[in-house]
Amino acid sequence: MQGMMMNRPLSIIEILAYAAEVFPSGEVVSVRCEGDRHRQSYPETYARAAQLAHALTGLGIGHGDRVATLAWNGYRHLELYYGVSGMGAVCHTINPRLSAEQMLYIIGHAEDKLLFTDLTFVPLIEALKDHLPKNLRIVVMTDAAHMPDTSFDALCYEDLLAGQPMAFDWPDLDENTAAGLCYTSGTTGNPKGALYSHRSTVLHAMSVSLALRLSLAEGRRILPVVPLFHVNAWGLPYAAPLNGASLIFPGPALDGPSLFQLMDSERVFSAWGVPTVWLGLQGEIKAQGRNPEGFGEVVIGGSAAPRAMIEAFETSGVSVCHAWGMTEMSPVGTQGHLPAHLSDLPFKEQMDVKQLQGRRLFGVDLKITGEDGTRQPRDGTSVGELFVRGNTVVSGYFNNPEATEAAIDDEGWFGTGDIATITPEGFLSIQDRSKDLIKSGGEWISSIDIENIVMAHPGVASCAVIAIPHPKWDERPLLCVVPADKDAPPDKAELDALVLEHMASWQVPDAMELLDELPLTATGKVSKLTLRQTFADYVLPDAG
Numbered sequence: 001m002q003g004m005m006m007n008r009p010l011s012i013i014e015i016l017a018y019a020a021e022v023f024p025s026g027e028v029v030s031v032r033c034e035g036d037r038h039r040q041s042y043p044e045t046y047a048r049a050a051q052l053a054h055a056l057t058g059l060g061i062g063h064g065d066r067v068a069t070l071a072w073n074g075y076r077h078l079e080l081y082y083g084v085s086g087m088g089a090v091c092h093t094i095n096p097r098l099s100a101e102q103m104l105y106i107i108g109h110a111e112d113k114l115l116f117t118d119l120t121f122v123p124l125i126e127a128l129k130d131h132l133p134k135n136l137r138i139v140v141m142t143d144a145a146h147m148p149d150t151s152f153d154a155l156c157y158e159d160l161l162a163g164q165p166m167a168f169d170w171p172d173l174d175e176n177t178a179a180g181l182c183y184t185s186g187t188t189g190n191p192k193g194a195l196y197s198h199r200s201t202v203l204h205a206m207s208v209s210l211a212l213r214l215s216l217a218e219g220r221r222i223l224p225v226v227p228l229f230h231v232n233a234w235g236l237p238y239a240a241p242l243n244g245a246s247l248i249f250p251g252p253a254l255d256g257p258s259l260f261q262l263m264d265s266e267r268v269f270s271a272w273g274v275p276t277v278w279l280g281l282q283g284e285i286k287a288q289g290r291n292p293e294g295f296g297e298v299v300i301g302g303s304a305a306p307r308a309m310i311e312a313f314e315t316s317g318v319s320v321c322h323a324w325g326m327t328e329m330s331p332v333g334t335q336g337h338l339p340a341h342l343s344d345l346p347f348k349e350q351m352d353v354k355q356l357q358g359r360r361l362f363g364v365d366l367k368i369t370g371e372d373g374t375r376q377p378r379d380g381t382s383v384g385e386l387f388v389r390g391n392t393v394v395s396g397y398f399n400n401p402e403a404t405e406a407a408i409d410d411e412g413w414f415g416t417g418d419i420a421t422i423t424p425e426g427f428l429s430i431q432d433r434s435k436d437l438i439k440s441g442g443e444w445i446s447s448i449d450i451e452n453i454v455m456a457h458p459g460v461a462s463c464a465v466i467a468i469p470h471p472k473w474d475e476r477p478l479l480c481v482v483p484a485d486k487d488a489p490p491d492k493a494e495l496d497a498l499v500l501e502h503m504a505s506w507q508v509p510d511a512m513e514l515l516d517e518l519p520l521t522a523t524g525k526v527s528k529l530t531l532r533q534t535f536a537d538y539v540l541p542d543a544g
């Protein structure tokens with residue numbers, strides 16, 4: 001017997017329509033490429049998304065067409081998120097930090113019809129223009145006064161919107177209609193596209209809202225440093241308006257001093273981003289001797305949050321939520337707010353829990369399997385490859401049957417490529433990406449574990465551990481360190497002693513190299529691939 005309830009399709013534009021009606025004082029604050037700070041409300045954002053949908057219709061964009069963006073976090077980008085999806089087209093966010101070759105591949109593979117770009121990336125388009133598809137039209141996201149001289153035909157965003165009606169007859173779309181497209185950078189092979197639907201996006205917004213309800217309450221001010229151009233800024237463009245929280249967009253300035261100043265003046269409560277960004281902010285907090293006004297919480301994900309970073313925030317009164325996810329999961333899979341029953345634990349034990357990647361969101365199922373595919377117990381020690389399943393997880397890659405086949409297992413679960421344990425209470429602990437794990441003499445060494453310990457040394461600004469081939473042991477760990485003070489680098493023996501306090505002697509890195517900085521990926525994480533390439537011919541002390 002079927003239930004007798006209405007079956008209204010889940011729709012992205014409904015989120016903004018709801019925010020405009022129910023949270024009219026919710027704000028969207030943006031640091032603009034033009035150099036100033038801009039503010040508008042959710043009702044204004046909704047009206048401008050409608051104007052954009054009219055403009056897109058006028059440019060011939062229809063259902064299913066891909067509309068690309070190359071832009072920082074700002075209100076116009078947010079309008080594209082809603083206007084494009086709302087009218088039935090697909091908002092394709094492109095990461096401007098990708099190589100030119102990858103970007104051209106993505107634009108071609110997605111068959112984008114329009115490309116919206118921030119002023120910052122106009123020179124990039126100039127450089128690529130001869131290789132871009134001939135029918136791709138380009139819109140610069142600025143007003144007439146700031147339109148740059150370009151050697152290609154460019155439309156002006158504000159001119160397109162000017163005079164358009166402020167209401168749009170949003171179509172009733174099937175909830176499985178494609179709404180957003182984001183390619184993973186992929187360390188080998190071409191980038192692969194995760195194609196989100198209205199349904200998956202709304203469900204993700206609701207489950208993020210539920211899991212992070214304390215962060216997103218009405219009136220809260222949230223800073224997504226995590227970019228709109230990658231993994232939907234962890235769902236914040238949807239979850240924040242859904243809850244009546246305001247969005248504070250940092251635009252292009254993501255260094256510690258700029259973030260501090262923005263957070264301080266806008267009284268940001270919760271800031272979301274990858275660990276490398278918080279290193280910069282923590283430097284500025286140290287320099288200023290105080291936290292930004294109103295700063296109460298930081299959500300850290302994208303790569304493992306170093307324990308030293310978690311402790312530094314927590315001791316200064318900023319609560320850390322360590323989250324895990326990936327592009328293919330919309331992206332949030334787990335979140336690490338401390339459960340109420342653990343809030344009385346001593347500080348050190350609380351930090352032990354916060355260092356884990358947290359518990360799953362509603363609707364995300366997790367399983368870990370051994371090398372032979374058998375499920376591993378949730379005992380906190382059994383290690384295996386992590387697979388996920390749920391309504392917010394990709395069922396395959398856009399127009400890519402080979403990659404789809406490789407990613408989905410026989411039971412229909414998606415292989416994350418992460419190696420993990422799960423505790424009996426359901427806390428996920430990511431040991432490593434399978435490609436970063438160090439395989440030594442038939443045993444595994446977690447690069448994340450070593451990094452966590454070494455990062456706690458005051459002489460270490462940042463570090464990364466990579467595998468170096470070894471004739472006897474297969475692979476051995478090399479520790480790459482950026483010293484806090486170039487003239488007084490930390491001593492290898494001292495760092496070894498620190499590692500030995502927590503790990504077995506055979507897990508201590510064989511060698512240390514000092515670097516000026518660590519290479520970063522397009523998503524702001526330490527690029528271990530680049531490090532492995534840099535040290536491709538490296539010979540460990542006892543391997544000669």
Ligand code: ADP
Pocket residue numbers: 184185186187231300301302303304305322323324325326327328331357416417418430432433521523525
């Ligand atoms: P890419 O980095 O290739 O652009 P994603 O942004 O989708 O792709 O990254 C997903 C991966 O990032 C995960 O599979 C995992 O390896 C890593 N990751 C994300 N969050 C965490 C975390 N909190 N701790 C450890 N690793 C993480």
